[in-house]
Amino acid sequence: MSSDSFVIAGKTFSSRLIVGTGKYTSTEIMQQAHQASGTELVTVAVRRVNVTDRSKESLLDFIDSAKYALLPNTAGCYTAEDAIRTAHLAREVGLSEWIKLEVIGDERTLFPDNAGLLEATKVLVKEGFVVLPYTNDDPITCRKLEDAGAAAVMPLGAPIGSGLGIQNLNNIQIIREFSGIPVIVDAGVGTASDATIAMELGVDGVLMNTAIAGAEDPVGMADAMRLAVISGRRAHLAGRIARRRYATASSSPDGLVTGP
Amino acid sequence: MHITLNGDPYELSEALTIGRLLASLSIDPRRVAVEHNLAVVKRATYDVAVIQPGDQIEIVNFVGGG
Numbered sequence: 001m002s003s004d005s006f007v008i009a010g011k012t013f014s015s016r017l018i019v020g021t022g023k024y025t026s027t028e029i030m031q032q033a034h035q036a037s038g039t040e041l042v043t044v045a046v047r048r049v050n051v052t053d054r055s056k057e058s059l060l061d062f063i064d065s066a067k068y069a070l071l072p073n074t075a076g077c078y079t080a081e082d083a084i085r086t087a088h089l090a091r092e093v094g095l096s097e098w099i100k101l102e103v104i105g106d107e108r109t110l111f112p113d114n115a116g117l118l119e120a121t122k123v124l125v126k127e128g129f130v131v132l133p134y135t136n137d138d139p140i141t142c143r144k145l146e147d148a149g150a151a152a153v154m155p156l157g158a159p160i161g162s163g164l165g166i167q168n169l170n171n172i173q174i175i176r177e178f179s180g181i182p183v184i185v186d187a188g189v190g191t192a193s194d195a196t197i198a199m200e201l202g203v204d205g206v207l208m209n210t211a212i213a214g215a216e217d218p219v220g221m222a223d224a225m226r227l228a229v230i231s232g233r234r235a236h237l238a239g240r241i242a243r244r245r246y247a248t249a250s251s252s253p254d255g256l257v258t259g260p
Numbered sequence: 261m262h263i264t265l266n267g268d269p270y271e272l273s274e275a276l277t278i279g280r281l282l283a284s285l286s287i288d289p290r291r292v293a294v295e296h297n298l299a300v301v302k303r304a305t306y307d308v309a310v311i312q313p314g315d316q317i318e319i320v321n322f323v324g325g326g
Contacts, residue, residue: 020326030324045325046293048266048318054286059322075325088300089320092293160326187326209326 004237006204008182009098009130009151011069013040016199017229018071018184019222020209027062029218034068037212037222043071043100046090065095071132073100078113080120087124098130100154100186100207110160110187114141118148125149134186137171139178146181153181154207157198158188161210165194169201176202192221192228199232200240264316272311279306281317292321 006013019039024030034042042063050056063070072090077083080103087099103120105113112135124131130151135141142153155175158164165188166172176183185198186207195206206229215221253259261272272281278301282289294301295318301309311317 020324022324022326024324043326044322046320047323049285049287049292049321051266051270051285051287051319058288058291059324060291070322072322073325085295085298089293089295089318090322092300092303093320093322094290094293094303095322207326 004233006182008132013205015040015226015229016205016233017195017225018043018186018205018207019212019225020207021059021063022209023213024218027057027059030213031062033212033218033222034063035222036219036226038226040068041071042068043073043207043209045073045075046086060095069098070096071098071100072096073134074102074120076104077102078104078116080116080123083116083120084123087120087129091129097128098132098151099124101131101133111156112136114138117141118144121145121148121150132184137168137175139171139175142175142183143178146179150181152184152204153179154184154186156187157185157194158190160187161214162188163190163211163214164188165190166197166201169197172198172203173201176204189225192224195225195228196232196235199229200236202236205229261311261313263311263314266318270317275310275312277307278309278311278317281311282306282319285319287319292319294319 006016015038017039018041019037020043074083074086077086083103103113103116105111117133121131121133132152133145133150134154137155145153157166182204184205184207185203189195189208189211198206212218212222263270297316
Protein backbone atom coordinates (compact mmCIF):
# COMPACT_ATOMS: atom_id res chain seq x y z
CA MET A 1 0.00 0.00 0.00
CA SER A 2 2.99 2.31 0.30
CA SER A 3 2.77 3.18 -3.39
CA ASP A 4 -0.85 4.31 -3.01
CA SER A 5 0.00 7.74 -1.73
CA PHE A 6 -2.33 10.63 -1.12
CA VAL A 7 -0.66 13.81 -2.29
CA ILE A 8 -2.10 17.32 -2.14
CA ALA A 9 0.04 20.20 -3.41
CA GLY A 10 3.18 18.14 -3.06
CA LYS A 11 2.45 17.09 0.53
CA THR A 12 1.98 13.37 1.15
CA PHE A 13 -0.51 12.05 3.66
CA SER A 14 -0.87 8.46 4.79
CA SER A 15 -4.42 9.07 5.96
CA ARG A 16 -7.16 9.85 3.46
CA LEU A 17 -9.46 11.13 6.18
CA ILE A 18 -9.58 14.85 7.00
CA VAL A 19 -11.37 15.79 10.19
CA GLY A 20 -12.94 18.95 11.57
CA THR A 21 -12.53 20.56 14.98
CA GLY A 22 -16.03 21.92 15.44
CA LYS A 23 -19.03 20.78 17.48
CA TYR A 24 -17.18 18.58 19.96
CA THR A 25 -18.55 18.56 23.49
CA SER A 26 -15.05 18.96 24.88
CA THR A 27 -11.50 19.50 23.71
CA GLU A 28 -10.49 16.23 25.36
CA ILE A 29 -12.97 14.30 23.23
CA MET A 30 -11.80 16.22 20.17
CA GLN A 31 -8.20 15.21 20.83
CA GLN A 32 -9.12 11.57 21.38
CA ALA A 33 -11.26 11.55 18.25
CA HIS A 34 -8.47 13.01 16.15
CA GLN A 35 -6.14 10.38 17.50
CA ALA A 36 -8.59 7.56 16.81
CA SER A 37 -9.30 8.81 13.30
CA GLY A 38 -5.67 8.60 12.24
CA THR A 39 -6.06 11.92 10.46
CA GLU A 40 -3.11 14.11 9.61
CA LEU A 41 -5.01 17.20 8.56
CA VAL A 42 -7.66 19.07 10.55
CA THR A 43 -9.83 22.02 9.61
CA VAL A 44 -10.27 25.15 11.72
CA ALA A 45 -12.43 28.25 11.36
CA VAL A 46 -11.40 31.90 11.68
CA ARG A 47 -13.29 34.02 14.21
CA ARG A 48 -12.81 37.11 16.33
CA VAL A 49 -10.96 36.68 19.58
CA ASN A 50 -13.18 37.32 22.59
CA VAL A 51 -11.35 40.35 23.91
CA THR A 52 -13.48 40.72 27.01
CA ASP A 53 -13.34 37.10 28.18
CA ARG A 54 -9.72 36.01 28.12
CA SER A 55 -10.32 32.88 30.18
CA LYS A 56 -11.06 30.62 27.21
CA GLU A 57 -8.14 28.52 26.09
CA SER A 58 -6.96 28.56 22.52
CA LEU A 59 -8.04 25.71 20.26
CA LEU A 60 -4.46 25.48 19.09
CA ASP A 61 -3.44 24.30 22.57
CA PHE A 62 -5.33 21.08 21.79
CA ILE A 63 -3.97 20.42 18.32
CA ASP A 64 -0.50 18.88 18.30
CA SER A 65 1.25 20.64 15.45
CA ALA A 66 3.71 17.75 15.13
CA LYS A 67 0.88 15.37 14.26
CA TYR A 68 -1.72 17.49 12.49
CA ALA A 69 -1.42 20.04 9.72
CA LEU A 70 -3.99 22.83 9.76
CA LEU A 71 -6.50 23.58 7.06
CA PRO A 72 -8.19 26.91 7.91
CA ASN A 73 -11.57 27.46 6.31
CA THR A 74 -13.61 30.48 5.24
CA ALA A 75 -16.83 29.20 6.79
CA GLY A 76 -19.50 31.85 7.13
CA CYS A 77 -18.38 33.83 4.10
CA TYR A 78 -21.09 34.64 1.58
CA THR A 79 -19.05 36.66 -0.88
CA ALA A 80 -15.75 36.17 -2.66
CA GLU A 81 -14.53 39.38 -1.02
CA ASP A 82 -15.26 38.11 2.49
CA ALA A 83 -13.69 34.74 1.74
CA ILE A 84 -10.55 36.39 0.37
CA ARG A 85 -10.34 38.67 3.40
CA THR A 86 -10.72 35.69 5.75
CA ALA A 87 -8.12 33.70 3.83
CA HIS A 88 -5.66 36.57 4.19
CA LEU A 89 -6.21 36.64 7.93
CA ALA A 90 -5.94 32.86 8.18
CA ARG A 91 -2.60 32.90 6.40
CA GLU A 92 -1.32 35.72 8.54
CA VAL A 93 -1.67 33.62 11.72
CA GLY A 94 1.37 32.03 10.18
CA LEU A 95 0.57 28.38 10.59
CA SER A 96 -0.71 27.43 7.16
CA GLU A 97 -0.89 28.64 3.57
CA TRP A 98 -3.64 26.19 2.87
CA ILE A 99 -7.23 27.27 2.73
CA LYS A 100 -10.48 25.35 2.57
CA LEU A 101 -12.33 27.91 0.52
CA GLU A 102 -16.04 28.28 1.21
CA VAL A 103 -18.22 30.89 -0.42
CA ILE A 104 -21.71 30.07 0.74
CA GLY A 105 -24.77 30.79 -1.36
CA ASP A 106 -27.61 29.96 1.02
CA GLU A 107 -28.03 29.94 4.79
CA ARG A 108 -30.26 26.90 5.09
CA THR A 109 -28.47 24.51 2.79
CA LEU A 110 -24.99 26.06 3.07
CA PHE A 111 -24.58 25.15 -0.59
CA PRO A 112 -21.73 26.94 -2.30
CA ASP A 113 -22.05 30.02 -4.46
CA ASN A 114 -19.94 28.58 -7.25
CA ALA A 115 -19.53 31.86 -9.11
CA GLY A 116 -18.11 33.56 -6.03
CA LEU A 117 -16.09 30.47 -5.25
CA LEU A 118 -14.47 30.44 -8.67
CA GLU A 119 -13.67 34.14 -8.44
CA ALA A 120 -12.08 33.76 -5.00
CA THR A 121 -10.17 30.67 -6.12
CA LYS A 122 -8.57 32.57 -8.98
CA VAL A 123 -7.49 35.43 -6.71
CA LEU A 124 -6.13 33.25 -3.95
CA VAL A 125 -4.27 30.89 -6.29
CA LYS A 126 -2.53 33.91 -7.81
CA GLU A 127 -1.54 35.01 -4.31
CA GLY A 128 0.13 31.67 -3.64
CA PHE A 129 -2.47 29.98 -1.45
CA VAL A 130 -3.01 26.24 -1.62
CA VAL A 131 -6.73 26.36 -2.35
CA LEU A 132 -9.10 23.49 -1.59
CA PRO A 133 -12.55 24.74 -2.63
CA TYR A 134 -15.71 23.28 -1.08
CA THR A 135 -18.14 22.92 -3.95
CA ASN A 136 -21.11 20.82 -5.05
CA ASP A 137 -21.30 17.72 -7.19
CA ASP A 138 -21.19 19.56 -10.51
CA PRO A 139 -18.40 18.19 -12.73
CA ILE A 140 -18.29 21.39 -14.80
CA THR A 141 -17.70 23.57 -11.76
CA CYS A 142 -15.05 21.14 -10.54
CA ARG A 143 -13.30 21.37 -13.89
CA LYS A 144 -13.38 25.17 -13.75
CA LEU A 145 -11.93 25.13 -10.24
CA GLU A 146 -9.16 22.82 -11.39
CA ASP A 147 -8.43 25.10 -14.35
CA ALA A 148 -8.31 28.02 -11.94
CA GLY A 149 -5.49 26.33 -10.04
CA ALA A 150 -7.19 24.64 -7.10
CA ALA A 151 -4.93 22.09 -5.40
CA ALA A 152 -7.82 19.67 -4.92
CA VAL A 153 -11.55 19.85 -5.41
CA MET A 154 -14.00 19.11 -2.65
CA PRO A 155 -17.52 18.25 -3.83
CA LEU A 156 -20.12 17.87 -1.10
CA GLY A 157 -21.81 14.53 -0.60
CA ALA A 158 -24.86 16.19 0.97
CA PRO A 159 -25.48 19.39 2.96
CA ILE A 160 -23.04 20.15 5.76
CA GLY A 161 -24.03 18.34 8.94
CA SER A 162 -26.97 16.59 7.28
CA GLY A 163 -25.63 13.06 7.62
CA LEU A 164 -27.46 12.10 4.44
CA GLY A 165 -24.51 10.41 2.79
CA ILE A 166 -23.49 10.67 -0.85
CA GLN A 167 -26.52 12.00 -2.70
CA ASN A 168 -25.22 11.82 -6.25
CA LEU A 169 -23.00 8.78 -6.63
CA ASN A 170 -22.82 9.10 -10.39
CA ASN A 171 -21.68 12.71 -10.37
CA ILE A 172 -19.01 12.09 -7.75
CA GLN A 173 -17.66 9.25 -9.86
CA ILE A 174 -17.71 11.45 -12.97
CA ILE A 175 -15.90 14.20 -11.10
CA ARG A 176 -13.20 11.72 -10.10
CA GLU A 177 -12.94 10.46 -13.65
CA PHE A 178 -12.60 13.93 -15.16
CA SER A 179 -10.32 15.42 -12.52
CA GLY A 180 -6.57 15.74 -12.75
CA ILE A 181 -6.33 16.87 -9.11
CA PRO A 182 -7.33 15.06 -5.91
CA VAL A 183 -11.06 14.79 -5.24
CA ILE A 184 -12.09 14.92 -1.61
CA VAL A 185 -15.73 14.40 -0.69
CA ASP A 186 -16.47 17.05 1.89
CA ALA A 187 -19.75 17.34 3.84
CA GLY A 188 -22.78 15.19 4.34
CA VAL A 189 -21.18 11.99 5.60
CA GLY A 190 -23.32 10.46 8.35
CA THR A 191 -21.86 7.12 9.20
CA ALA A 192 -19.04 4.77 8.23
CA SER A 193 -20.67 3.26 5.16
CA ASP A 194 -21.05 6.74 3.64
CA ALA A 195 -17.30 7.23 3.83
CA THR A 196 -16.65 3.77 2.43
CA ILE A 197 -19.04 4.38 -0.45
CA ALA A 198 -17.27 7.63 -1.27
CA MET A 199 -13.90 5.88 -1.34
CA GLU A 200 -15.30 3.02 -3.43
CA LEU A 201 -16.26 5.60 -6.06
CA GLY A 202 -12.55 6.23 -6.38
CA VAL A 203 -12.26 9.60 -4.65
CA ASP A 204 -8.98 10.43 -3.03
CA GLY A 205 -10.17 11.43 0.42
CA VAL A 206 -13.08 12.29 2.66
CA LEU A 207 -13.53 15.30 4.93
CA MET A 208 -16.00 15.21 7.78
CA ASN A 209 -16.78 17.00 11.01
CA THR A 210 -20.32 16.45 12.27
CA ALA A 211 -20.35 12.71 11.54
CA ILE A 212 -17.66 12.27 14.18
CA ALA A 213 -18.22 15.18 16.57
CA GLY A 214 -21.98 14.66 16.67
CA ALA A 215 -21.92 10.89 17.13
CA GLU A 216 -22.93 9.48 20.51
CA ASP A 217 -19.41 8.13 20.83
CA PRO A 218 -17.20 10.43 18.77
CA VAL A 219 -14.03 8.49 19.54
CA GLY A 220 -15.67 5.22 18.49
CA MET A 221 -17.01 6.82 15.34
CA ALA A 222 -13.61 8.32 14.54
CA ASP A 223 -12.13 4.84 14.67
CA ALA A 224 -14.97 3.51 12.51
CA MET A 225 -14.33 6.25 9.97
CA ARG A 226 -10.63 5.48 9.91
CA LEU A 227 -11.42 1.87 9.04
CA ALA A 228 -14.18 2.88 6.62
CA VAL A 229 -11.88 5.06 4.56
CA ILE A 230 -9.14 2.42 4.48
CA SER A 231 -11.65 -0.29 3.61
CA GLY A 232 -13.27 1.72 0.83
CA ARG A 233 -9.91 2.59 -0.67
CA ARG A 234 -8.77 -1.03 -0.68
CA ALA A 235 -12.02 -2.19 -2.21
CA HIS A 236 -11.66 0.41 -4.93
CA LEU A 237 -8.10 -0.65 -5.69
CA ALA A 238 -9.07 -4.33 -5.64
CA GLY A 239 -11.52 -3.82 -8.51
CA ARG A 240 -15.08 -4.81 -7.60
CA ILE A 241 -17.22 -7.28 -9.51
CA ALA A 242 -19.71 -5.96 -12.05
CA ARG A 243 -23.32 -5.50 -11.05
CA ARG A 244 -25.63 -8.03 -12.68
CA ARG A 245 -29.37 -8.19 -12.88
CA TYR A 246 -29.54 -11.94 -12.37
CA ALA A 247 -27.59 -14.59 -10.55
CA THR A 248 -24.40 -16.29 -11.65
CA ALA A 249 -23.93 -19.46 -9.59
CA SER A 250 -20.78 -19.76 -7.54
CA SER A 251 -20.26 -23.43 -8.50
CA SER A 252 -20.63 -25.18 -11.85
CA PRO A 253 -23.52 -27.74 -12.02
CA ASP A 254 -21.08 -30.44 -13.21
CA GLY A 255 -20.75 -33.29 -10.76
CA LEU A 256 -23.96 -32.54 -8.92
CA VAL A 257 -25.04 -35.70 -7.06
CA THR A 258 -28.61 -34.68 -7.67
CA GLY A 259 -27.95 -33.71 -11.32
CA PRO A 260 -29.20 -35.32 -14.54
CA MET B 261 -9.09 57.58 22.36
CA HIS B 262 -12.03 55.91 20.60
CA ILE B 263 -11.43 53.00 18.30
CA THR B 264 -13.50 50.05 17.09
CA LEU B 265 -12.17 46.70 18.28
CA ASN B 266 -13.74 43.53 16.92
CA GLY B 267 -16.85 45.46 15.94
CA ASP B 268 -17.38 47.18 19.28
CA PRO B 269 -16.39 50.63 20.56
CA TYR B 270 -13.21 50.49 22.59
CA GLU B 271 -11.29 53.05 24.61
CA LEU B 272 -7.53 53.33 24.48
CA SER B 273 -6.00 55.56 27.13
CA GLU B 274 -3.12 56.41 24.80
CA ALA B 275 -1.85 55.69 21.29
CA LEU B 276 -0.63 52.13 21.35
CA THR B 277 1.08 49.89 18.86
CA ILE B 278 -0.74 46.72 17.81
CA GLY B 279 1.83 44.79 19.86
CA ARG B 280 1.08 46.79 23.01
CA LEU B 281 -2.66 46.38 22.48
CA LEU B 282 -2.30 42.58 22.22
CA ALA B 283 -0.16 42.52 25.33
CA SER B 284 -2.70 44.61 27.24
CA LEU B 285 -5.35 42.04 26.30
CA SER B 286 -3.11 39.09 27.22
CA ILE B 287 -3.28 37.85 23.64
CA ASP B 288 -0.43 35.72 22.31
CA PRO B 289 0.56 37.35 19.00
CA ARG B 290 1.55 34.00 17.51
CA ARG B 291 -2.00 32.69 17.81
CA VAL B 292 -3.83 35.53 16.07
CA ALA B 293 -4.03 37.63 12.96
CA VAL B 294 -4.80 41.35 13.04
CA GLU B 295 -6.53 43.66 10.61
CA HIS B 296 -5.97 47.41 10.92
CA ASN B 297 -8.46 49.46 8.92
CA LEU B 298 -9.26 46.47 6.73
CA ALA B 299 -5.61 45.75 5.96
CA VAL B 300 -4.00 42.61 7.31
CA VAL B 301 -1.06 43.53 9.53
CA LYS B 302 2.19 41.62 9.12
CA ARG B 303 3.30 40.28 12.49
CA ALA B 304 6.78 41.76 12.03
CA THR B 305 5.21 45.23 12.11
CA TYR B 306 3.11 44.76 15.27
CA ASP B 307 5.50 46.96 17.24
CA VAL B 308 5.64 49.57 14.51
CA ALA B 309 1.96 50.03 13.59
CA VAL B 310 0.46 52.72 15.83
CA ILE B 311 -3.29 52.84 16.38
CA GLN B 312 -4.94 56.19 15.66
CA PRO B 313 -8.31 57.58 16.85
CA GLY B 314 -11.19 56.16 14.85
CA ASP B 315 -9.22 53.13 13.70
CA GLN B 316 -10.88 49.79 13.15
CA ILE B 317 -9.02 46.80 14.55
CA GLU B 318 -9.96 43.15 14.11
CA ILE B 319 -8.17 40.42 16.05
CA VAL B 320 -9.00 36.88 14.94
CA ASN B 321 -7.89 33.41 15.88
CA PHE B 322 -8.61 29.81 14.94
CA VAL B 323 -11.64 28.14 16.47
CA GLY B 324 -13.38 24.83 15.93
CA GLY B 325 -14.81 24.29 12.48
CA GLY B 326 -15.40 21.79 9.70
